Amino acid sequence: MTFTRFAGFGAMTAVALTMSALAAEAKDWRGWNIHVEDYPVSHGMEAFMAEVTEKTDGAIKGKTFHAGVLGSQPDAIEQVRLGIIDFGVFSLGPMGQAVPETNVVSLPFIFKSVPQMYELMDGEAGAAVSAGLEAKGIVALGYYDAGARSFYNGTKPINTPDDVTGMKVRVMNNDLFVGMIEAMGGNATPMAFAEVYQSLKTGVVDGAENNPPSYESTSHFEVAKYYSLSEHLIIPECLCMSKKTFDALTPEQQEIVRAAGKASTDLQRGLWQEREAASMKIVQDGGVEVNTIEDKSAFQAAMAPVYEQYLAANPDMTDLVNLFRNAE
Known part of the structure; x- marks a missing residue:
């Protein structure tokens, strides 16, 4: 009887120690x-x-x-x-x-x-x-x-790289994105995101680029009524x-x-x-003209200088870039 009680106590102690260890490891x-x-x-x-x-x-x-x-x-x-x-x-x-x-x-x-x-x-x-x-x-x-980030502006739909020529486009402060606009003949204008609405409204910039929820939630669609689904950056x-x-x-x-x-x-x-x-419905209901760019090959070809500059500075990334670019 004593042995049974001792065995039971030992089992309970083992369980308690196990639970304590688990708690300590939580x-x-x-x-x-x-x-x-x-x-x-x-x-x-x-x-x-x-x-x-x-x-x-x-x-x-x-x-x-x-x-x-x-x-x-x-x-x-x-x-x-x-x-x-x-x-x-x-x-x-x-x-x-x-x-x-x-x-x-x-x-x-x-x-x-x-x-x-x-x-x-x-x-x-x-x-x-x-x-x-x-x-x-x-x-x-x-x-x-x-x-996916796409272009928007208050002037016209963008369907080809030539449509960006001469446009002042706000971009994030990154040399890759500045080079992207310049490769299409546009004028890249890095600026703080908070300044974009007023800059679009007053003509400091002609356009900008962002994903649909950002375009909608910031009310940029109210001052830039053309949204062209270039999907140039998908990060x-x-x-x-x-x-x-x-x-x-x-x-x-x-x-x-x-x-x-x-x-x-x-x-x-x-x-x-x-x-x-939901954002796309809001902007379209708000009078935005949305156009889809089905064939992006002309845009991709226009990016050759951007890629050349990037790979010249980062030659060890060549295989990885090609893995992405050559994918169907």
Whole structure:
């Protein structure tokens, strides 16, 4: 009887110690996000964390901090590399300083369409970008849709590169984007995003470029009634996590995290497409003339000087650029 009680006590103690060990190993992750809480990216991140918590039976918990409250993107990228922040969603555009491979997706017309971007980033080309990220301490779990940037102006539809000739076009402050406009004979005008509406209204610039939700939510469509679907820049965002955090997981947990990343990516892409459709309806109902550029080959050919300059400065990126450009 005494032995039975002792055995029972021993079993209970073992369970208690096991539970205590699990509690000690439980992880509380922090996630960085620049976007507001009600946004496709934000919903994707929340779903990711929820699935990881559920599938690990609560061993991994965490919180996504929205609206950039954990700092700027450059700072957050560095903190992810160091393992201070566990995961985040980052635009690949500004990641080039830390990860050269990510600059390739900022080349104009590198993607022929958004569906092609999905296919390439989910395949061999995306794997090459992911390898570059991992070499810098970042594990890519999926590539979110951040939309396609297209031209808008208050003068005329744009159907060919020649239609941009002579236009003053606001662009982001990046030599690649300045070169893109200049290659079409336009005058690139880098300026702060907050200044674009007034500059369009007063004629400081003739046009600008952005994705449909940005074009709509900023009311730019009210002062630039021609929206031409050039889709010249399709720069995905990366659902990334710290390699230090990832490497500390068990193999089973790593599988759960990767599966949750894939599910989150699929969810976010669907939500983004819904958001884009809603924005397009608003601008068209507002009197915007929208034209689709079915054949982008003339635009791609016009980008030859941009690519030549980029590859001259980054010859080690030649194979990766060709992998993207030669894809069907």
